[in-house]
Amino acid sequence: MSEVLETTAACFVWDIRELDPSDGRRFGGKATGLARMVAAGIPAPPAFAIGTDAFHAFHANGRRLPGALRRQVDEAMAALGAQAGRRFGVAGDGELPLLVSVRSGAQVSMPGMMDTVLNLGLDAKLAAKMIAGAGAREFVIDSWLRFWKMYAEIVLGLDGEVLAEEIAPQRAAAIAGRIDLEALEAAIVAYVAAQGEDASTDPRAQLDQTISAVFASWDSPRAKAYRLHHGIAEELGTAVTVQAMVFGNADDNSGSGVAFSRNPNDGDPALYGEYLAGRQGEDIVSGAKTPIDLSRCEGAYADLRAKLDEHARTLERLYGDAVDIEFTVESGRLYLLQVRPAKRTAEAAVRIAADLVEEGLVDPAAGLKRVSAEQVKRLLRPVFDPAKLAGARSIAKGIGSSPGQASGVAIFDSDRAAERVAAGEAVILVRPTTSPLDIRGMIAAGGILTARGGALSHAAVVSRALDKPCIVGCETIEINPNEKVFVAGGKRYCEGDWIAIDGASGLVYEGAIDLIAPVQGARRLSRLLEKADALSRATIFTVTHNGGEAAQIEGAGAARAMIGMTDFALATGSIAALIDCVSRIGRANAATTESGLAEIARTLATRILECAEAQINHIRLPRLASERARSLIPDWSDLDPRLFLPLGSPAFYRPLLHGLSQASLDRDAPVTVFLGGVTDVGEWRRFHDEAEAFPNLAAGVTVQNVACLDAAPAMLAEGATLWLDMDEILLSAHGLTPEHYLVATALDDYVQQGLMSAHPRGSLKPFLASLLNKLANASGAAERVGVDCGAGCDLGLLRALYGEGFRTFGVSPGNREVVCLVLGQEAVFNL
Known part of the structure; x- marks a missing residue:
């Protein structure tokens, strides 16, 4: 397949071997990951990518595929079949047809939020020829009906589980040979028609419809909710990857799994993964079956683990990061289907970043990029009070799949969970298993508990991305979401009862358990922040804004303190x-x-x-004109x-x-x-x-108003040491009262209504930016001007001030680590 398929139209389709793996915006993470693997000699099924240019053309064309795309897909499918040794929509005697997967592939990973269809390429006649060509009858029918279940859900908008239940008698009869496959297909079409939908049985038409549905899934409510929560740009859109199918359910020597090059829960530098023998990949993601733990396996699966470990190390070197691998074994042969930077908890993010730097895989600047300010905040979040934990009653144990500890009332429905959290309650979402439809409740809840699934099921993967405490595979509890109850240890727990979960140990407790400040992870975080300090060359003071912060300083000491x-x-x-x-x-x-x-x-x-631990002591006099x-x-x-x-x-x-x-x-x-x-x-x-x-x-x-900021360069020229109180300066600049400025929800709502052009905490009015720039460029500013970040200083504003040239910052005791990281990252950005 040539790189340019048509000279008179835009090139929408690219062979995986020919696309630019650095162009993630156009081809998405799946396709660029495949391109990297193929270039590195790692076994992957042949594939092609439909770029985001086609996605935007699809939307501009009234959500219809452009004609040029359909022609390019025809050429690409022919080339794909040539690579795989099979033909799409055609099967001669003893010849297997080409089946493909159609997967979404955005630039930013959104696990479980968008749509995928597997096993596309069969109709009744092709399935019959596939069986005649030595394909096991049950395997072929199972693969075909897996396609129909996904196609019904994603393309037709029907309930795939209900479809499977409705045609179960015909499925059993077809496997037993009592009816032919045309009769099975007729039962499927009849059910779909009864729901008011028109189901094509032509694989080529199904391919176009599936591509359209995958493009449309970018706008699904769950995908929108995920992007909003993670700050992912709406305009990115999604690519589509079409790949030749390999089958984890082909025989007893087949299976599917997911592996991480490092443990995504704690960052341990050892392969972590799960494998389901005789199953396709969606089984491990759905959590319907509990898989084999590859990180501990020996014997029959030791060779598989060794091969995965080898490929994982290669991919870590390519990505400079821990990676997440999706793989399939077909009749003893290993294929890697997908690779991406691994989702991980805050604890794991810090350890992985520090280890990557120490191992020489990345430099300190790149290591800092592997951790976000939000992850540092989460690492420092409270944990169970050991004194209260000692007296707590454990009622069940599952698989700890996303560390963290949380207490809340048990809620069994995702929408209801979101409503209860909005009303101010602490909630634990309790479900038999989760699906992408549960994203609203998963984002809102303080923790997630499921009865089924492994450590790489949907619930586990999404919880880890959200960094929510999560327990899965808790098979000793019986959950009935319809009756809003679960049973553990013979005791019945109802919706609204308090429970507590530990996402590391997998233990579920009866009742609430108090939380206290954490102590774990501090050493590794300190290692990373030393690199950040060295890069930023910033001086960090601990600044007090209330009596509690002053008490923290007195209790812990402070090398540099600005105390009121x-x-x-x-x-x-x-x-x-x-x-x-x-x-x-x-x-x-x-x-x-x-x-x-x-x-x-x-x-x-x-x-x-x-x-104080050093002779750098700044003390503010009381100001009797203040609101305080x-x-x-x-x-x-x-x-x-x-x-x-x-x-x-x-x-x-x-x-x-x-x-x-x-x-x-x-x-x-x-x-x-x-x-x-x-x-x-x-x-x-x-x-x-x-x-x-x-x-x-x-x-x-202490500069607290715009008039003083205007006079600040003159004061600096006369030898003054200055602290910019950003909260007070922004209050002065915007004419707000402290109540309006510091009560976040009121001001946030006001800004969201469009009544202000930008948020006062996160932006500078032009005249204010000009005054700050003038001061930052004055002689002596780097040594004698500090920025008090205050209670409401936005991290974006902090970055902007660092970019202006300010190098001394004051932060409250609980924010020092976050500010150190952000300044180190900003220094890298400005290199």
Whole structure:
């Protein structure tokens, strides 16, 4: 088959041996993976790809296949038959017809979300000739009816299981030889007609209809839901791969399976896979049968494992990543049908990335690309409290197929699960097995439990992609979704009863189990983040925004910390004394009030310096004009109005500076003190003189509004150290109140209604971008300007600020790892 099939029309169809394997956007992951395997000498059945150009032409043509595509497919099928030694739609005496699979193939893997049809190419006459050509009667009929089940579901929109049940008597009679295959075909057509559908029995017409249906599956509700959840672009579209069939159900020396080059649950660098003897591939994906565990097998399957392991290592070198392989054994011969980068849990992603770098398969920059910010967040998600777990009652055990721990009420229907989660409930989706139709509930639920299936079934693969805790193959429980109950250990559990699942151990528990912060995975994550730090060359401060974060810093220590005095007062129980002193300014004995403030400042600073692990200490002064002060101080509106100006009351800030200076001298630890609320360079000059009159103190400014940002380059030129409080700057720039800015759902909904052109947390208005760019390019900015990411700073905005040239960032204690990773990745992007 030549590369260009028609000179007068667009080239829609490409032989797998001739396409560009780097052009995933046009040919999709399946076809480009096959091209790589063929080029590497790995055995794969012949195939051709229909590119996304045809998908877009299909949509532009009113969801009809363009005429040029049909002609190119005819040529491609003839060439495919020549490679396979068979002909499509034709079978002479003793000759086997060509059967094909028709598979979707988007650039981004969407496991189980789009459609595939297998065994296309038979009608009654061809099936009869196939049997006459030494094909086992049951095998041929089983293969043909598998096609009809898929064709009915995907092309005709019928229930394939019902079709199979309706024609079961005729199937049994045909296998026994009591009726001919024309009678079986007539029963199928009659059933379809009774449902109001017209079923063609011509394989060539079925091929066109199936290609159209696979293109159309891009727009299915489940595919749309998956893309929305994973942020996959709608306009990508899908390619189609048409491949010669090989049969895992051909005989006793055949079978199908899926293998990973590394364990997708924990990243262990050993082959992990499952195999079903005498079965086709959809059986292992559906979870209808529990397969053989290839990662542990010996004896009869040791040679198969060895061959797969060899091919897996070759493919890891090609991809620079862990891979997922779909394979079939036909009469003892191994074929690889598909390869793609493996879906994996957060724990596995971090370990695989770190190991790939240490093994020399990829450089540190490529290793960082193997992990997402979302995966780091998930790795750090809470786990069962060991104290509570020790007293929990285990009621069942299945196959732990996606690690993680979750508690929730048992819900047996996917749509109902999504509704209950939307209402604020924690949910565990409990199903006999899952299918792509369950995607809405799987995305919403905190965890998934199924009675059937292996570790590579649909439930397991999709849960792993979603990084949801999942247990499959829990055969000791009986699930009745219609009655909304399951039975475990002789006890009946109803919808709404609380259960807990451990997706690593496979254990199911009765009742809820509390979660606590995790401790696992930290070492490997640290290895990876060291590479990220080296690439980004960024300095990361731990910044407090509330008392809880200050307590975290005090408990764990911080090499570089930007701590608010108010935060620490809240964390240490000193806030009442501080408020009392503030309330007495200008109303009581001035000396007593000022000495009280100085002692509070000294005590707080001493605690701060004790918990810091290095001599880089930044402390923010309280800002009495803030919304926070308004909420904390009784009779706030009755305070001396001068207290609401940054330098309006020396009786307030000088005692604080005195106390900080004393603590700094006691600990021999210089402190930089930051003033907030500033709007003019004149305020900076006065504060610089005031602060540096005290020993061991340096002056800095927390930039919290647009006016101060405009003056920031001048302050920097005069020696200031600056922190950009991005939350406050964005509030100032957009004229929002803290309630509107920080309550995510309200603002998110507002933006989604189209009432704002872009989300305030994730974008910069042009005038704001200009001010930030001016500051970033000022002399000394890289060393003396930090960006406080705050509570609502979007990661996209963080990347943009790094791209501008900022290299010092402040993050809350729980976000440090994510920010380190993102900055390392951004450094790679900017190389």
